[in-house]
Amino acid sequence: MSYQQWPPPQGQPYPGPPPKPPRRHDPVAVALGNASLLGLGYFLVRRWLLGILGLAGTAVLVVLLYQRRDGGYQYAVLGWGLLQVVHGWLLAHRRPPRAASLPQRIVALGVTVVVLAAVGFQRYDAQRIDAEAVAAREAGDCAGVRAAQAKYGAGHRIGDAPRTVRVESDVEACNRIEVVADKLRTATAVADVLAIESAFGQLTAIIRQPDQVPTVEKVVDRFVGSFPLGEPCRTVAVTEWLRSRKPAGNILDRPNALVPRIEPNALLGCADGQAGKADWAKARNTYQLLVTRYPRAKQAIRARAGVQKADHAILQAKIRAELARVRELVSSGEYCSTPAKYSPAPRLRSGVNRAAFFGSEYTRQLPTGWRAGTADTAALVICAGEEESGSAVRTCQYRPFFGSGRITDVTFYKIAVPVRVYELRTGRLIRTSKVQISGSVCPATISYTTYNGIGSPDPYEEVKPTAATIQAAFRPLVVRP
16 A cells, blocks of 8 residues: 655645546456346446446337237347347456456346246246146137136236237137137027028138137037937928038038938928928928938838828818819809819719809709709819800791781791800810700791881791700700710
8 A cells, every 4th residue: 555745745746636446347247237138237337328228128128028929029138138248248348457246246147047037937837827728728618718818917928928929819719719609509599500601611710720629629519419409390401501511521520420310300300390280291391301311211101101191181282272262263153264173073974974054044944963062063164155046947937917017037046055164173174165955936926016017027036945955955065975
């Protein structure tokens, strides 16, 4: 140690206080301090601005990493730390004297170890939580995935951001899957095939993520387990859609294997229900579909009987409709303008074929044995038109009783009645002709009207028919040889 004389000798200048010894820098301590990403190494060498910049840079990168959770920011943080370590080492080396400082090294190492240990623990804990989420996802347990994701905190999102993002993507997938599952459950209950098809389309998009296969599989299992539905016809509607669905080569094809197991009973139950509602046309189609698809199934025995029963019921309904139509046309007198058939009507045969007559008053004089009591007992429908003059029978001469009036020739004509004959069983027109009714001619007297004694009889007169001649005229229409 050196001493200076005080007061200094007279006549000599004052040299000032002795210079402070230079501060020694430990490059290892600086590098370790900067490895903490807190700029500690810069603070140890009293480079305050660099220390603040190092700490601020770390803070900015950590905030970005927390917000965006991109793996690139993790590498940016590591690069930023490595840059500070190298720069701090070089900075300490450029400023001699250099000397090892155990206290600085202990402080720098302690802070760095604490920081790295905290980050390491957060990464370890994030990995543990991720393992729980993966196990829940593979078990198809979306509730477990959400419970695992809820354990993540800010430290996890900084320590291992990409892993937390992956678990959150699992939660988002679970949310989508559960929405689709609810949609599928509702659509299945009411056999809304379009909604079911839409739900399967959404599941197809989700299953493109291989990690989500177990969760989707749970949804498919619940869908399969919901069959058979309470209403057989709804089950049939869904199985028809499954039959038409193109296989995708993944777990969504699993319900297709369900069809042969549930469809026979569903078809039979649906057909029975339709028959119970007297919807025989649909019932017959459903019974026949069962027989066609599963001819050897035990349900096919009942289905064949159901087809026969439905055919009979359809025929009876058709007959009732035909009868109601014919009765309506006959009662309203419109049959001749709108003919219709009645399938069970009697076939035409030799002998008398009873008929329903319309149009001419002469038909009222026909025998009751030729007339049908009701429309459904007739074999024929005979429509008579307006009477007109037929062929001439005889011409006779007449003159007035009084006076010397001239002689008048009067020709007597048969009564022609145009007729159309329909076969009621087919509603087909089988004959169009004119029947000519004969009768007595040339009576001893005829009456006519004069005006002031002037006038003469009509030269054209009709015969006077009798019941026998009327029957003779209509007989060929009713009585077949």
